[in-house]
Amino acid sequence: MEDASKPRAIRKASLEFNSKNYTKFESSPDVEDSNQGELEIDASLKNEIYLEKQPKGTFRIVKMGNCYATAFNKNGDPWITLGPNYVFTIILYLFLAGLSVVLMIIISQAKKEFWFFKIIAIVLIFLAFLSLSLTVFINPGHPSKSNEKYQIPHDQVCRYCNVPKSKSRRIYHCDICNLCVEDYDHHCPWMGKCIGGGNIIQFYLFLFSLCFVLFATFLSSSLILKPRKNKVKDD
Numbered sequence: 001m002e003d004a005s006k007p008r009a010i011r012k013a014s015l016e017f018n019s020k021n022y023t024k025f026e027s028s029p030d031v032e033d034s035n036q037g038e039l040e041i042d043a044s045l046k047n048e049i050y051l052e053k054q055p056k057g058t059f060r061i062v063k064m065g066n067c068y069a070t071a072f073n074k075n076g077d078p079w080i081t082l083g084p085n086y087v088f089t090i091i092l093y094l095f096l097a098g099l100s101v102v103l104m105i106i107i108s109q110a111k112k113e114f115w116f117f118k119i120i121a122i123v124l125i126f127l128a129f130l131s132l133s134l135t136v137f138i139n140p141g142h143p144s145k146s147n148e149k150y151q152i153p154h155d156q157v158c159r160y161c162n163v164p165k166s167k168s169r170r171i172y173h174c175d176i177c178n179l180c181v182e183d184y185d186h187h188c189p190w191m192g193k194c195i196g197g198g199n200i201i202q203f204y205l206f207l208f209s210l211c212f213v214l215f216a217t218f219l220s221s222s223l224i225l226k227p228r229k230n231k232v233k234d235d
Helices: 002-026 029-034 086-108 112-137 200-234
Strands: 062-064 067-072 078-082 171-174 179-182 186-188 193-195
Touching: 062 078, 078 112, 086 112, 086 200, 112 200
Parallel strands: none
Antiparallel strands: 062 067, 067 078, 171 179, 186 193
16 A cells, blocks of 8 residues: 555655746746836846837837827837927928919919929929928937947936937937937927937928929019019000
8 A cells, every 4th residue: 555655645746846846937036027128227237228119010100209100110210200290280281282383373374485494393392392291200310219329328318218318419308299309409390390310401401492482483473473464564
């Protein structure tokens, strides 16, 4: 009887031993720490901040601060962002569209020898819409949350975004967008968002093209409409 009971005792002890080890493994703090978010800062990395990656997906819409982002690259950084003041942007689009219609109506009455002026006007209108769209939709310079060039020793950290700041990076936190912007210039309500290192060239290109469209409208009205009015009076 004793020999027959030995295998049972051995099996029971083995099960108890495995159960204890399994329980110990499940309650291990290393496993619990590994399940924490990527925003958790390791105690050994006191001088470096590693921020969470943005989710990938071309058509996924993610809210970042008061802005919305989509079209993420392979690193999870947004290519397209929309600011909170999009109502002013819609008004600006309508103004530019109305100005373009007026200009096209004026140049449609021009003589054939002004064909080059029509081409210039069309190019200016296209350039104005293109630069406006690029300024409004591309990332103005929100610091990456995955790129290694931002994983640098920091002097201070933004208390709102946890973005590491240093003397070599001109980063400003916009209270309207509720996001940090690298190479911050200003917040433009007409663009609906901030102007920073990512869209400042497109912003200036839009200003120049808009000025040329306005100038072309006034110039065409003086060169085309006034001679037609004088001709009507003479008749």
